[in-house]
Amino acid sequence: MASIDTPSTPKDSTTVPLITRLHGWVISVDHKRIGIMYLLMSFLFLILGGVQGLFIRMQLWGPNGTVVDADTYNQLFTMHGTTMIFFVLMPMLGGFANFVVPLMIGARDVAFPRLNAMGFWLSFFGGCVLYYSHLGAEGLYGAASAPDIGWFAYAPLTSPAFSRGNATDYWILGTTLTGVGAISLAVNMVATIFTMRAPGMRLTKMPLYVLLFLVDAILILLVFPPFAAAQFMLLLDRFLGAHFFDPQVGGSALLWQHLFWFFGHPEVYILALPAFAVISEVIPVFSRKVIFGYLSMAAATIAIGFISCGVWAHHMFTVGLSDTLDTFFAGATMLVAIPTGIKIFNWVATMYGGRLRLQTPMLYALGFLTLFLFGGLTGIMLASPPFDWQASDSAFLVGHFHYTLVGGILFAFLAGFYYWYPKMFGRMMSERLGIIQFAFTYIGFNALFIPMHIVGMLGMPRRIYTYTDPSWTIWNQISTIGAFMMAIGLLLFLYNFFSSLRHGKIAGDDPWDAWTLEWNTTSPPPCYNFKEIPTVRSRRPLWDLKHPDDPDWKHE
Amino acid sequence: MIGTANTWGIIGKSSMLRLVLARFFAIGSFLIGIFAIGLFAIGWSFATPLHAADSDPVETLESLETDRNMRVFEPESPNSTTIAEVTYLLIGIQAVIFLLVGIPLCIILCRYRHRKADDGIEPPQVYGSNPIEVAWTVGPAITVFVIFLVTTRSIYEIRAAPAPPEAVHVRVVGHQWWWEYEYLEKNESGYTSLFTTANEMRVPLSEEGTPRPVYLDLESADVMHSFWVPQLAGKTDLIPGRVNHMWFQPEHAGWYTGQCAEYCGTQHAHMWLRVKAENKEDFDKWVANERKDAVTDPTVAAGRTLFLTNACVNCHTIKGTPARGQVGPDLTHLMTRKTLASGIIPNTKKYLLQWLRDPDSIKPGCNMPQMKLTDDDYNKILDYLLTLK
Numbered sequence: 001m002a003s004i005d006t007p008s009t010p011k012d013s014t015t016v017p018l019i020t021r022l023h024g025w026v027i028s029v030d031h032k033r034i035g036i037m038y039l040l041m042s043f044l045f046l047i048l049g050g051v052q053g054l055f056i057r058m059q060l061w062g063p064n065g066t067v068v069d070a071d072t073y074n075q076l077f078t079m080h081g082t083t084m085i086f087f088v089l090m091p092m093l094g095g096f097a098n099f100v101v102p103l104m105i106g107a108r109d110v111a112f113p114r115l116n117a118m119g120f121w122l123s124f125f126g127g128c129v130l131y132y133s134h135l136g137a138e139g140l141y142g143a144a145s146a147p148d149i150g151w152f153a154y155a156p157l158t159s160p161a162f163s164r165g166n167a168t169d170y171w172i173l174g175t176t177l178t179g180v181g182a183i184s185l186a187v188n189m190v191a192t193i194f195t196m197r198a199p200g201m202r203l204t205k206m207p208l209y210v211l212l213f214l215v216d217a218i219l220i221l222l223v224f225p226p227f228a229a230a231q232f233m234l235l236l237d238r239f240l241g242a243h244f245f246d247p248q249v250g251g252s253a254l255l256w257q258h259l260f261w262f263f264g265h266p267e268v269y270i271l272a273l274p275a276f277a278v279i280s281e282v283i284p285v286f287s288r289k290v291i292f293g294y295l296s297m298a299a300a301t302i303a304i305g306f307i308s309c310g311v312w313a314h315h316m317f318t319v320g321l322s323d324t325l326d327t328f329f330a331g332a333t334m335l336v337a338i339p340t341g342i343k344i345f346n347w348v349a350t351m352y353g354g355r356l357r358l359q360t361p362m363l364y365a366l367g368f369l370t371l372f373l374f375g376g377l378t379g380i381m382l383a384s385p386p387f388d389w390q391a392s393d394s395a396f397l398v399g400h401f402h403y404t405l406v407g408g409i410l411f412a413f414l415a416g417f418y419y420w421y422p423k424m425f426g427r428m429m430s431e432r433l434g435i436i437q438f439a440f441t442y443i444g445f446n447a448l449f450i451p452m453h454i455v456g457m458l459g460m461p462r463r464i465y466t467y468t469d470p471s472w473t474i475w476n477q478i479s480t481i482g483a484f485m486m487a488i489g490l491l492l493f494l495y496n497f498f499s500s501l502r503h504g505k506i507a508g509d510d511p512w513d514a515w516t517l518e519w520n521t522t523s524p525p526p527c528y529n530f531k532e533i534p535t536v537r538s539r540r541p542l543w544d545l546k547h548p549d550d551p552d553w554k555h556e
Numbered sequence: 557m558i559g560t561a562n563t564w565g566i567i568g569k570s571s572m573l574r575l576v577l578a579r580f581f582a583i584g585s586f587l588i589g590i591f592a593i594g595l596f597a598i599g600w601s602f603a604t605p606l607h608a609a610d611s612d613p614v615e616t617l618e619s620l621e622t623d624r625n626m627r628v629f630e631p632e633s634p635n636s637t638t639i640a641e642v643t644y645l646l647i648g649i650q651a652v653i654f655l656l657v658g659i660p661l662c663i664i665l666c667r668y669r670h671r672k673a674d675d676g677i678e679p680p681q682v683y684g685s686n687p688i689e690v691a692w693t694v695g696p697a698i699t700v701f702v703i704f705l706v707t708t709r710s711i712y713e714i715r716a717a718p719a720p721p722e723a724v725h726v727r728v729v730g731h732q733w734w735w736e737y738e739y740l741e742k743n744e745s746g747y748t749s750l751f752t753t754a755n756e757m758r759v760p761l762s763e764e765g766t767p768r769p770v771y772l773d774l775e776s777a778d779v780m781h782s783f784w785v786p787q788l789a790g791k792t793d794l795i796p797g798r799v800n801h802m803w804f805q806p807e808h809a810g811w812y813t814g815q816c817a818e819y820c821g822t823q824h825a826h827m828w829l830r831v832k833a834e835n836k837e838d839f840d841k842w843v844a845n846e847r848k849d850a851v852t853d854p855t856v857a858a859g860r861t862l863f864l865t866n867a868c869v870n871c872h873t874i875k876g877t878p879a880r881g882q883v884g885p886d887l888t889h890l891m892t893r894k895t896l897a898s899g900i901i902p903n904t905k906k907y908l909l910q911w912l913r914d915p916d917s918i919k920p921g922c923n924m925p926q927m928k929l930t931d932d933d934y935n936k937i938l939d940y941l942l943t944l945k
Contacts, residue, residue, distance in 0.1 A: 247796040331704050341696040370661075381643070381646040390790045393784075
């Protein structure tokens with residue numbers, strides 16, 4: 001019978017009935033299985049969110065599009081945004097945190113395995129609740145059958161007067177549930193990283209990956225509870241006649257924006273730090289060099305964590321805050337550029353003088369560098385309120401944040417998939433498919449989002465279901481073509497992922513010749529991860545083993 | 557258990573496709589990035605420079621839909637010009653930074669590729685360098701500081717501009733999905749209302765020595781909206797329970813176009829803005845007319861009676877009649893407006909009739925109900941409305 005002692009890959013999988021194997025996964029509290037389930041969940045919702053995105057792009061192909069109607073379009077962009085943030089990128093974060101961090105610190109599991117399983121299932125059921133709105137949200141006659149309030153749900157559009165039916169309530173409950181899942185994930189990460197590191201791995205000897213996930217988990221603990229509070233306030237408004245966000249009886253519509261963005265902006269960094277973490281592993285390994293400036297990288301991470309909690313009102317430059325507040329939040333936002341700049345420079349410096357292996361993980365890491373740099377630079381532009389008054393809520397802004405969230409974060413996670421896949425399943429993903437997929441994804445991505453910057457400067461607002469301006473057409477058409485190219489790329493990725501489970505080359509324990517502890521066990525690792533808990537003396541324990549003549553600890 | 561020193565071979569280094577493609581895309585990726593910046597430049601040069609059109613352009617649906625100009629880089633007002641200048645500076649700085657990182661990265665990608673001769677040899681390990689790391693902390697800090705100073709100066713330059721005596725004051729109220737404009741007169745006790753109109757704003761041009769900027773008080777009757785006419789000013793939100801402020805000062809006569817920029821529900825896409833800048837005499841003539849009560853033409857008395865005895869009066873105001881509704885647009889001088897339904901159809905007999913008979917066919921989901929009258933009644937009401945000049 002399956003139990004928590006079942007190894008990750010049953011040797012005689014042919015003899016065990018499928019139902020038993022599935023049951024083994026459902027009841028599993030093994031961090032590796034939960035991590036993989038997080039990743040599979042993200043694939044499911046990536047397909048849903050991606051199809052929604054394609055419909056949006058088809059509708060905007062030309063003036064007066066008729067693919068969908070106004071209400072459907074509004075539901076599409078609401079579901080697309082909510083799905084991609086909460087049910088694609090967050091589970092990817094959860095997957096990489098769960099699978100890699102315990103292995104990398106030489107632990108046998110996370111600190112609270114049952115809480116871990118609960119967190120995953122809450123996140124997953126949160127997604128189910130959100131999508132159940134298609135079936136269960138009819139409510140009053142004429143009400144939408146899915147949320148159509150935008151992913152940041154500005155009050156008072158969410159009040160019962162303007163959002164009839166129950167779609168908004170499914171949105172509130174779905175995102176809150178997944179938020180509780182994220183909090184349990186973060187509790188686990190903090191406890192695991194603080195208490196379960198291998199002997200010798202002091203806080204300053206952790207790989208950057210682990211440090212970044214630690215800061216990330218602390219950020220989750222800081223901002224997800226206020227988010228849950230805001231969601232419950234909204235529920236009270238909708239069902240119990242509270243008036244937090246209802247201006248007609250003394251509530252404040254702006255209060256929602258402050259509460260939401262106090263979560264919403266750090267959320268961007270919550271998603272970005274894991275991306276930085278993956279890149280901080282991939283670039284050194286494929287450059288064959290130690291990370292340049294570990295301490296400044298660590299300091300920059302912590303600085304980003306701090307600063308990100310004080311910049312939320314840069315989403316609100318157009319709501320008429322005072323000059324002083326606008327100036328403060330502009331300054332604080334621009335400050336983020338300094339630690340982020342340090343990171344990018346250090347990654348480039350790591351590559352300088354290396355022996356660059358341009359294998360798939362490295363390709364995606366390079367894609368990340370270029371795209372994230374571009375998104376970061378337009379981010380500094382948007383941090384300047386005068387420019388933001390023009391660009392905010394325009395297609396330019398949509399282009400900008402997709403460069404950070406997709407070009408930056410999704411590309412980094414793709415690098416992570418190619419990098420840790422052999423550890424997860426014991427087989428390699430196809431390099432050949434990976435490169436073709438990279439071409440489609442990279443070119444498609446740029447074709448999709450560069451034109452949005454231009455059409456935004458030509459005055460196209462976001463979230464409009466139709467337009468008439470002929471000068472916007474060509475850019476929208478390039479975008480749509482890019483969207484389909486990117487969709488092909490991501491489908492190739494999914495195909496590569498699943499077909500390599502059976503057909504990939506056997507990987508061996510350490511296919512990339514890497515330096516952190518997870519490569520010091522079998523691929524896939526046994527349930528207990530390590531037969532013997534390793535002792536470490538430096539940030540690259542395997543480098544020390546492979547180069548006993550010149551170990552790292554002499555230099556750190 | 558440790559991996560062998562170099563297991564790079566198992567990935568299949570013999571694959572010619574991999575080698576060629578990997579190099580092509582890794583190096584090409586940067587070219588795409590630079591190409592992106594090029595596209596920016598091309599995108600703007602594509603935009604043929606044109607001022608707001610001098611004529612009244614909205615005779616047909618097609619001209620109304622296509623004759624729009626929402627280009628951020630063709631500013632027509634001092635504040636939008638300031639914003640455009642700041643933006644050029646920002647783009648310049650960001651482009652330089654992009655190249656400062658991108659070109660070295662390209663060189664590194666070419667120069668430090670793994671070669672066959674490198675198999676089994678690790679490069680020298682460099683753990684960091686304090687002077688270099690300090691340099692690329694201080695460098696960005698200085699850049700950011702410069703951007704911050706420029707930003708701060710332009711925030712105050714735009715926001716703190718005081719209203720001169722000849723300024724025009726308009727209270728803008730956002731509705732789902734149309735705009736209400738209440739023109740105000742400034743006096744000792746504050747502001748008094750002159751008249752109310754909808755969807756088309758008219759403003760006077762400034763003259764040498766007599767600036768006549770337009771100052772807006774922005775409010776909302778329902779959900780959040782945002783007032784955005786890109787050629788005239790950046791956007792400012794209209795938030796229920798709050799009064800926001802913005803101003804602009806058009807430099808040329810003509811129509812300026814914009815639209816609501818904050819998602820506000822079903823018909824957010826069809827909440828267009830039109831601002832007509834005209835010389836002072838024309839503007840004064842228009843104001844004088846708008847302040848009058850509606851004309852009472854005895855030839856359309858039947859239509860007038862139908863209007864006043866149906867539910868029309870619950871939502872619409874016609875000054876000089878008992879119709880005092882506050883929900884929909886003021887119709888007192890309906891026929892002085894060029895467009896209907898928040899700027900999306902021409903205000904001609906044909907479209908007005910279609911709007912009366914079936915508003916949903918023009919603006920699905922809008923709040924104007926279908927009145928379900930007879931054809932005869934519709935035509936009578938239409939005749940009445942056509943007299944409201």
